[in-house]
Amino acid sequence: MRQEKVFAIRFSGLYPLYVKKVESKRRSKDELDQxxxxxxxxxxxGLQRQLASDHDLETFFAQAPAFNPAAASIKGVVCGIRVEEIEHPLMRKIRTLDKLVDELAKGKAMEKILRR
Structure with missing residues (x-):
């Protein structure tokens, strides 16, 4: 999928897919929100306002109050691509979120997901 199409995905449309993914693996919506x-x-x-809006992923991340600096330490493969090798800043943020959702769904401890 071209980057422009990914950036145009509505966050409010993607979120239910994340919820379904984590709940199918016995994790909670509250953990996903965290x-x-x-x-x-x-x-x-703020998260609820984003979910109530029609903002695309580009806007969702642009309006994010403070992207966590610890996110730079997140490594691994999502959709066959190494997160740490993604050059486009927005695509890297999107794939970083995907990676964290994957870790949550795979049962990883919250302390490790949140890099504590």
């Missing part, structure tokens, strides 16, 4: 808030700096109300 991971998203840790990465982006949104508080609970």
């Amino acid at each position: 991971v998203i808030r840790w990465l982006t700096g949104y508080d609970a109300d």
Whole structure:
């Protein structure tokens, strides 16, 4: 999929897919929200406002209050691509979120997901 198409995906449309993925692996929506808030700096109300909007991923990440600097330490493969090798900053943020959702769904401990 071309980058422009990925950037145009509505966050509110992607979020239910993330919820379905983590809940199918016995993780909770609250844990998912915690991971998203840790990465982006949104508080609970800010995240809910994003979900209620029609913002695309580009806007979602552009409006993120404080992208977590610890995200730079996130490594691994998502969709066959190494996250740490992605050059485009927005695509790297999107794939970083995907990686964290994957880690949550795979049962990784929250302390490790949140790089504590």
